[in-house]
Each structure stands twice: as C-alpha cells, then as structure tokens.
Amino acid sequence: MAGPRRDTQGIVDAPGLFARVRFRRREPAPALRPYLEHYWLIDWDLEQPYASHVVPHPSVNVVFQRFGRGADSPVFGEVAGIGLELFTRKLEGRGRVCGVQFRPGGFRPFAPRWPVSEWTGRRVPIAEVMPATDADIAAVLGPPDATEDARVAALDAYLLGVGPRQDPRAARAMALADRIRTDRTIRRVAPLAEAEGVSVRSLQRLFATYVGVGPKWVILRYRIHEALERAESGTATGPDAGTGAAEVDWAELATELGYSDQAHLVRDFTATVGVPPTAYAKPPAAGPPAAGPPEAGPPDAGPPAAGRPDVRPPPYSA
Numbered sequence: 001m002a003g004p005r006r007d008t009q010g011i012v013d014a015p016g017l018f019a020r021v022r023f024r025r026r027e028p029a030p031a032l033r034p035y036l037e038h039y040w041l042i043d044w045d046l047e048q049p050y051a052s053h054v055v056p057h058p059s060v061n062v063v064f065q066r067f068g069r070g071a072d073s074p075v076f077g078e079v080a081g082i083g084l085e086l087f088t089r090k091l092e093g094r095g096r097v098c099g100v101q102f103r104p105g106g107f108r109p110f111a112p113r114w115p116v117s118e119w120t121g122r123r124v125p126i127a128e129v130m131p132a133t134d135a136d137i138a139a140v141l142g143p144p145d146a147t148e149d150a151r152v153a154a155l156d157a158y159l160l161g162v163g164p165r166q167d168p169r170a171a172r173a174m175a176l177a178d179r180i181r182t183d184r185t186i187r188r189v190a191p192l193a194e195a196e197g198v199s200v201r202s203l204q205r206l207f208a209t210y211v212g213v214g215p216k217w218v219i220l221r222y223r224i225h226e227a228l229e230r231a232e233s234g235t236a237t238g239p240d241a242g243t244g245a246a247e248v249d250w251a252e253l254a255t256e257l258g259y260s261d262q263a264h265l266v267r268d269f270t271a272t273v274g275v276p277p278t279a280y281a282k283p284p285a286a287g288p289p290a291a292g293p294p295e296a297g298p299p300d301a302g303p304p305a306a307g308r309p310d311v312r313p314p315p316y317s318a
Contacts, residue, residue: 004038009225012053012086012273014232020050021091024148028100029156034174035106035164039155040099041148049092055228055272056083058177058211058218060107060116062100062126064140068093077126077137079111081119082212086274098140098151100159104181104218105173105210109164116212130162173210176203180215181222187258189215223257224272227265231280250277 004025008014017023021044028036037059044050061080066073108116111129119129126132140154176196180186192215193203207215230248254265270276 007229008232009229010055010057012055012228017052020044020046026148026152029160032156032159035103035109037101037103039152040101041151042097044091045094046092049090051088051090054087055224056087057101058082058104058213058221060102060119060212064098064137065095066141067095075137075141077132078123079119079126079129081122084121086272096141098155100155103174104177105170108210109167109170110159110162112165112167115209117208120212169206170210173206177211177218180218184256184258186219220268224269226257227253227269227277228273231277248277
C-alpha cells in the first residue's frame with residue numbers, strides 16, 4: 001500500500017479549508033486496509049465561522065464528532081451514506097472529527113444486513129447500523145489532549161472489533177470501482193459490463209448492493225472530482241501543496257475525461273458544484289460557491305420517522 005492519498009479531490013477551496021483547520025489522513029491497521037481508503041482527522045479552533053464545501057466521494061463514511069471546548073462537550077457517531085449533492089458544513093468555535101472513509105464497496109462487510117444503497121443520501125446514528133456504544137464513541141474522540149496516534153489506535157480497535165466479514169462480491173465491487181477511478185478509458189457502463197462478462201443490469205445490482213450508487217454515477221463523480229481539482233489549482237496535490245492558479249483548457253479537459261463536448265462538462269460541473277468551472281477557477285479570494293445545500297449539524301434528537309432512521313444530509317468526507 002502506498003499510504004493515504006494526498007490529493008484534494010472533492011474538497012472545494014482546499015487552500016481555504018487547510019488554512020483554518022488541522023487536517024490529516026492516516027492509514028488504518030493492515031487488516032483494515034483492503035476495505036478502507038484512510039482515516040481523516042480534523043480539529044479546529046476558529047474565531048470566525050467558516051463554511052466548508054465538499055463534493056462527496058462514492059464512499060460511505062463513519063464519522064465521530066465533538067463540537068465544543070470542554071471535555072464534557074457532547075459527542076456522537078454516525079454512518080454517512082454517499083452524498084449525492086454538494087455538502088456544506090459551517091465550522092465554528094472548537095471541534096473535532098475522526099472520520100473513516102471506506103473504499104467504494106468496502107463498507108458492507110462491516111454492516112452486511114442491508115444493501116449499501118440503504119444509506120445513500122442519508123446520515124444515521126452509528127448504532128442503527130453497526131454495534132457501537134457511547135463508550136466506543138468517546139474512546140475514538142478521546143479527551144481534548146488525546147494524541148493523534150491514540151485516536152488512530154482507537155479507530156483500529158473499534159473497527160477490528162466490528163468486522164470485517166469476508167465477502168468475495170465486496171472484493172469484486174471494490175476492484176471495479178477502483179478500475180473506474182484509475183482507468184480513464186472507462187467512460188460508459190456498457191463496455192465495462194462487457195469487459196467483465198456480465199450484463200449491465202447485473203453490474204448495476206452489484207454496485208447498488210455494495211457501493212450504494214450505480215456505476216454510471218461513479219464514473220461521473222470521478223470526472224467531476226478531477227475537473228474540480230484542475231480548476232482549484234494546477235499545482236495543488238494535497239494539504240501541503242502550493243495554491244497557484246491554473247489555466248485550464250476546458251475543451252481539452254472535457255475530451256480527456258470522456259465528454260462529448262465542453263458543454264456537457266460545464267453542465268455537470270455546474271449542477272454538482274453550483275457554479276460553472278470558469279467562474280470557480282478564480283483566485284482564492286473569490287472563495288467557494290456562494291450558494292449550496294442547507295448547512296448540516298449534529299443529528300437532531302427524537303425517534304426516526306415511519307420506523308426508519310432519520311434522513312439528513314451526509315457529512316463531508318475527505
């Protein structure tokens with residue numbers, strides 16, 4: 001394994017976020033790496049609120065969160081299904097997040113009772129999906145002075161205690177999703193299904209059960225992630241990279257990403273991010289999109305409606 005990735009794909013205004021929060025990615029224990037992308041840890045202590053924006057990955061996240069300054073500040077954990085829209089979170093005061101980003105297809109071995117599509121576009125208390133107690137959540141977040149290594153060790157201990165359950169179909173789904181991410185020649189679902197020797201419908205069922213969205217959606221989302229990173233900066237490749245402005249040839253990029261023309265790329269980018277790519281690709285002072293989905297905070301109290309876990313926007317993933 002090459003270690004946690006260092007790109008900024010999906011993070012809108014990455015330089016602005018990294019200037020305000022302490023953001024790290026960490027590797028999980030070796031036994032968990034086939035199923036997880038990485039852990040992501042964020043701490044902040046802000047004098048002024050900051051709205052972060054993220055175009056979610058096709059990944060389920062498990063997120064442990066604390067908002068407040070004291071050791072007795074409320075903590076909670078939740079499972080966040082794949083977010084279908086731009087997500088906005090207002091950060092203010094002091095807070096801490098310990099997140100687990102699963103590989104596309106890697107979550108179901110830890111929660112095999114439901115298809116992953118059950119959680120798509122939803123955010124539910126962790127105990128609704130996986131065995132978890134208040135003590136588990138508190139152990140992951142730790143006291144305010146908990147070291148980063150201690151938080152990573154607590155995440156390892158929790159997830160190794162839950163699973164994973166061996167599942168060859170999960171392994172296949174993860175391999176196919178990774179192929180979509182890394183192979184730019186994959187631009188449509190039908191050729192991928194043919195290359196795999198299955199029907200389009202079978203491929204769609206596999207993705208719905210193990211990834212949570214269809215293969216066409218995954219192809220599109222990875223395209224938008226790359227376009228967003230190109231628009232953000234020609235040099236930024238991670239939290240420690242520079243933030244120089246990029247001159248993007250959008251027509252050339254549209255062809256490179258498999259779009260029939262520039263107009264289709266512009267349409268998809270605008271629908272996902274909220275502004276067209278040429279408006280987004282401005283100096284950092286221009287900031288992130290001015291409008292987006294409603295901000296999300298901790299889950300509300302109270303029982304779920306109609307016998308189902310409450311439906312709320314998914315938290316950001318990094």
